[in-house]
Amino acid sequence: MAGIKIKNVSKTYQNTNERVPKRIHIFKKKIKENTRNVQVIDKINLDIKDGSFTVLVGPSGCGKSTMLRMIAGLEDITEGEVWVGDKLVNHMSPGDRNISMVFQNYALYPTMTVRQNIEFSLENIKVPKVERDRMVKDVAETVGLMEYLDTKPGKLSGGQRQRVALARAIVKRPDVYIFDEPLSNLDAKLRAEMRTELIQMHEKLKTTFIYVTHDQVEAMSMADEIVLMNRGEIMQIGSPVDIYNDPKNIFVAQFMGTPSMNVMPIGELINRLEPHFQHVSYFGFRPEKGILLGRSILHSYEIEIASKILTREILGAETIYKIENKYGVQNIKTTETHYSLGEEVNLCLSLDSLYYFDHDEQRVYADKTVLEAGIS
Amino acid sequence: MSNLKKILTRIGLVAVIIFFAFPFVWLVSSSVKTVAETLSIPPTLVPENFQWNNFVSAWNSGPFLQFLINSILVTFGVLVLQVITVVPAAYAFARYEFTGKKILWAITLITLMIPLQLIFLPVFLQLSSWGILDSLWGLILPFASGAFGIFMLRQTFMQVPNEILDAARLDKASELKIVWKIMMPLSKPTIITMLLFTFISRWNDYFWPLVMTTTENARTLPVGVAMLRTSETGVDWNIVMAANVILVIPILIVYFFAQKRIIQAFTYTGVK
Numbered sequence: 001m002a003g004i005k006i007k008n009v010s011k012t013y014q015n016t017n018e019r020v021p022k023r024i025h026i027f028k029k030k031i032k033e034n035t036r037n038v039q040v041i042d043k044i045n046l047d048i049k050d051g052s053f054t055v056l057v058g059p060s061g062c063g064k065s066t067m068l069r070m071i072a073g074l075e076d077i078t079e080g081e082v083w084v085g086d087k088l089v090n091h092m093s094p095g096d097r098n099i100s101m102v103f104q105n106y107a108l109y110p111t112m113t114v115r116q117n118i119e120f121s122l123e124n125i126k127v128p129k130v131e132r133d134r135m136v137k138d139v140a141e142t143v144g145l146m147e148y149l150d151t152k153p154g155k156l157s158g159g160q161r162q163r164v165a166l167a168r169a170i171v172k173r174p175d176v177y178i179f180d181e182p183l184s185n186l187d188a189k190l191r192a193e194m195r196t197e198l199i200q201m202h203e204k205l206k207t208t209f210i211y212v213t214h215d216q217v218e219a220m221s222m223a224d225e226i227v228l229m230n231r232g233e234i235m236q237i238g239s240p241v242d243i244y245n246d247p248k249n250i251f252v253a254q255f256m257g258t259p260s261m262n263v264m265p266i267g268e269l270i271n272r273l274e275p276h277f278q279h280v281s282y283f284g285f286r287p288e289k290g291i292l293l294g295r296s297i298l299h300s301y302e303i304e305i306a307s308k309i310l311t312r313e314i315l316g317a318e319t320i321y322k323i324e325n326k327y328g329v330q331n332i333k334t335t336e337t338h339y340s341l342g343e344e345v346n347l348c349l350s351l352d353s354l355y356y357f358d359h360d361e362q363r364v365y366a367d368k369t370v371l372e373a374g375i376s
Numbered sequence: 377m378s379n380l381k382k383i384l385t386r387i388g389l390v391a392v393i394i395f396f397a398f399p400f401v402w403l404v405s406s407s408v409k410t411v412a413e414t415l416s417i418p419p420t421l422v423p424e425n426f427q428w429n430n431f432v433s434a435w436n437s438g439p440f441l442q443f444l445i446n447s448i449l450v451t452f453g454v455l456v457l458q459v460i461t462v463v464p465a466a467y468a469f470a471r472y473e474f475t476g477k478k479i480l481w482a483i484t485l486i487t488l489m490i491p492l493q494l495i496f497l498p499v500f501l502q503l504s505s506w507g508i509l510d511s512l513w514g515l516i517l518p519f520a521s522g523a524f525g526i527f528m529l530r531q532t533f534m535q536v537p538n539e540i541l542d543a544a545r546l547d548k549a550s551e552l553k554i555v556w557k558i559m560m561p562l563s564k565p566t567i568i569t570m571l572l573f574t575f576i577s578r579w580n581d582y583f584w585p586l587v588m589t590t591t592e593n594a595r596t597l598p599v600g601v602a603m604l605r606t607s608e609t610g611v612d613w614n615i616v617m618a619a620n621v622i623l624v625i626p627i628l629i630v631y632f633f634a635q636k637r638i639i640q641a642f643t644y645t646g647v648k
Contacts, residue, residue, distance in 0.1 A: 069542075073545075074542050074545065093545070095545060095547065099546065101542070103542070107539035107540050109544070111558070121547035125548055
């Protein structure tokens, strides 16, 4: 077991010798424009607690996989330090770091049987045959692969292959587990199942888990701590609840949650803010905080905006309406299903459900008292 | 319409088969004729009397056992050395970034384009200065590596997903182990094809042994067979053909067993 400390880590691809991986497409432009070097990670500091389930999340190309690969030792570190427990691992080869990794494409050895796949690492550190057999058997029982031990991975289903990958990771008894989008190749149902299993596995092993995904649902549902990244920088670190309820900027606010937060230019709403909040440029609210009411209904919401229903998606338990008003187009999530297309409604919001951002898209904290009461 | 197309395709295919197979059928047929029948007009495709004895005569008309042993030693020597040199070279070209990689790769490819006839003289002089003319080493060493093999195997190695190598590195496997336990088993069809091509080209090679050897000590089967033609008593075509059949049999046997792998190598689309 070990925590991980990342100190001032940067990653720059020198265009001459190292090839920039295809996945980092966002930054590729930079090569042509000014320099031959491409920076994908910019001076990141991160402290991953021992035994935590930390999820690195962000859009594709944000540098999260590069971070993971630097921790695993599969990618050189241009600058800074990576510590696993009390060991500085910058120059340690991947095999010496005692880290297990589960890959998106499983990365099983196709010509070996399940048993050989699992015991390959044990073989390499010269664990005696008897001991090896016992360990393989134990772990195969845990993940439910006993009957497939002599099968080759090609004959297994996606879920079974992922189990082999898990078994291969567990059998090493590593200090840290690293998961690189391990569930992306599975269908929705299996993904949900595996999610639960991974959470249980973490409970049982109590080892540090670092998990990379671009899927915010996975991040929200599994993490103790979420590290949200964009363009090679950390946008926010926090528990899922913190990140959802207290986003520090528009990127975080809009990345988490489906549909994402409605963010609009503040418009005339600014007249209702106190003078020292005049630098607010945007306001936002979560789709589930918007309430749709018929035009004629009386109520006591602080904000009321005349709107029109554009589209309606009925998802079963809830319905998502796309509405249009003077602030633009917004999504509203509600349990009401009876509004029809084109219907005129009022969008009602309470002031404490609003978020404010300045023109750099950073959060501005305003409490209710700074806002004048009144109805627009 | 589609039926007509099918029929035409079939006719075309049969024509191609006849075109390619006829010389071989003619070879086999002539190898069991009498001398007179090989030259008779009109020619016969099926011999009147099968002269199985031709094979024995061919075998006894020179030190063929020695030729055969030389052929086997040369061919297998080259095969072993090629595996030793080609696999690591292909792995390095496919998986490593190093200074001068592009230039080295270009040089490797250029060797594919230069005909042997152009460079045999300097190589001959080189081998002569080493004192290995008219020896098996002179036939083996110039072919100890091959650009074609490196090229083919590099392509296959490049298809192996990076994650598999990453996983192996995290599993603490050495590079040698990665090549031996992961890359080579994954590239089996290509390696077999490469070895088969080398086998055929070495086994059938006439030019190089002809240039490099002066005595029976190092001559191989193709040179031996060709020597039958220059015998002073005139050419016994039936004997020459019988010797050719003997020459070609090992290749047919090897092809028969490796056929499936060869097709795999050319239709190989990656690892799932």
